[in-house]
Amino acid sequence: MKGKEGPEKLIRSHLIGVTPYAYVAPLEAATAESGVTVDRIIKLDGNENPYGCSPKVKKALLEYPFYHIYPDSEQRELRQALQSYVGAPLESIIAGSGSDELIEFVMRLFIDPGDRVINCVPTFGMYQFSTDAWGGRVTTVPRNARFGVDIAAVKRAAAEGAKIVFIASPNNPSGNVTPREDILQLLDLPIVVVLDEAYYEFSQKTLVPLVREHDNLIVLRTFSKWAGLAGLRVGYGVFPDKIAKLLLRIKPPYNVNAAAQVAALESLKDLEYLRGTVKAIVAERQRLFDRLAAFQKLRPSPSEANFILCSVVNHDAQSIYQELKRRGILIRYFNTPLLKNYIRISVGKPEHTDALVAALNDILLK
Numbered sequence: 585m586k587g588k589e590g591p592e593k594l595i596r597s598h599l600i601g602v603t604p605y606a607y608v609a610p611l612e613a614a615t616a617e618s619g620v621t622v623d624r625i626i627k628l629d630g631n632e633n634p635y636g637c638s639p640k641v642k643k644a645l646l647e648y649p650f651y652h653i654y655p656d657s658e659q660r661e662l663r664q665a666l667q668s669y670v671g672a673p674l675e676s677i678i679a680g681s682g683s684d685e686l687i688e689f690v691m692r693l694f695i696d697p698g699d700r701v702i703n704c705v706p707t708f709g710m711y712q713f714s715t716d717a718w719g720g721r722v723t724t725v726p727r728n729a730r731f732g733v734d735i736a737a738v739k740r741a742a743a744e745g746a747k748i749v750f751i752a753s754p755n756n757p758s759g760n761v762t763p764r765e766d767i768l769q770l771l772d773l774p775i776v777v778v779l780d781e782a783y784y785e786f787s788q789k790t791l792v793p794l795v796r797e798h799d800n801l802i803v804l805r806t807f808s809k810w811a812g813l814a815g816l817r818v819g820y821g822v823f824p825d826k827i828a829k830l831l832l833r834i835k836p837p838y839n840v841n842a843a844a845q846v847a848a849l850e851s852l853k854d855l856e857y858l859r860g861t862v863k864a865i866v867a868e869r870q871r872l873f874d875r876l877a878a879f880q881k882l883r884p885s886p887s888e889a890n891f892i893l894c895s896v897v898n899h900d901a902q903s904i905y906q907e908l909k910r911r912g913i914l915i916r917y918f919n920t921p922l923l924k925n926y927i928r929i930s931v932g933k934p935e936h937t938d939a940l941v942a943a944l945n946d947i948l949l950k
């Protein structure tokens with residue numbers, strides 16, 4: 585490039601200060617740090633499915649003959665198959681490369697630089713990250729002591745001219761569901777309500793049927809958690825008709841790759857198996873909760889998702905995280921103004937709970 589200044593000077597200036605998304609480290613990094621081999625790491629930090637995907641998905645991926653052909657940009661077969669699972673018409677459903685991409689699409693649709701997005705914290709980090717990346721501005725509305733959404737504060741923020749409110753339900757990291765009555769109040773506001781139901785299969789509570797009646801409701805879902813496809817990146821959104829039509833026109837073509845579409849389709853054909861693993865996770869969630877509650881230093885929050893948030897008292901949450909990591913057990917810890925001294929543990933298999941509890945006994949009771 586000619587001239588004294590390099591192309592970095594041409595980068596959109598608001599991007600320079602963006603805080604990167606705090607992603608979970610890959611297994612190999614944990615192995616390198618702890619010396620525990622990949623197959624023995626107990627990964628309870630990403631809310632992934634410890635049972636993996638359906639065996640039929642692996643077979644279908646192996647046998648699929650068309651990886652050299654672009655996938656269907658309009659995702660017709662997948663959207664067709666999703667209709668009965670989701671209970672919404674094909675026209676209203678659009679898939680993405682993980683629900684993360686659907687969040688990006690919402691920004692692409694609605695956010696001009698400077699537009700306001702309401703974020704009910706503590707919550708999933710992508711809402712802040714994507715708003716920042718698109719040049720929007722976040723209005724932060726803290727949740728109450730039990731992590732419920734402060735509806736009155738959201739209403740005030742909306743009155744000041746916000747365009748979107750994001751509500752994860754169940755919320756990550758707290759695990760609680762936002763009641764239907766609260767969402768109905770938000771739907772009366774002149775803003776777009778994005779209800780993120782990434783953990784729907786574990787809570788069995790959905791407001792998808794409301795999309796038909798409310799032209800400002802978008803519901804996001806994913807195959808990452810219940811179907812064990814986090815690594816393949818496939819999610820979907822249920823959109824009001826006009827928004828879905830527009831989104832189909834402005835999304836990148838082929839945004840869901842062929843392998844992801846095959847895997848999602850096959851998952852929908854093997855619901856019995858997948859519902860079985862979801863049932864096992866939900867049962868284990870209760871057992872994990874009871875085990876954690878038995879520690880005097882841990883205060884687990886009730887959860888309708890596949891993870892449990894715990895407040896840590898009279899002990900340092902970060903040191904629990906580090907001590908567990910040294911033993912090859914990965915969890916998340918938080919030490920922010922709203923989550924002072926917390927840990928979050930994804931629900932694993934029964935043997936994972938047992939190993940975790942044994943390690944916690946060692947760490948907390950010595």
Ligand SMILES: Cc1ncc(COP(=O)(O)O)c(C=O)c1O
Nearest residue numbers: 682683684708756782806808819
């Ligand atoms: C609330 C919430 N929404 C969305 C996602 C992202 O899901 P995906 O893997 O489909 O991008 C997560 C992942 O942790 C999440 O917690």
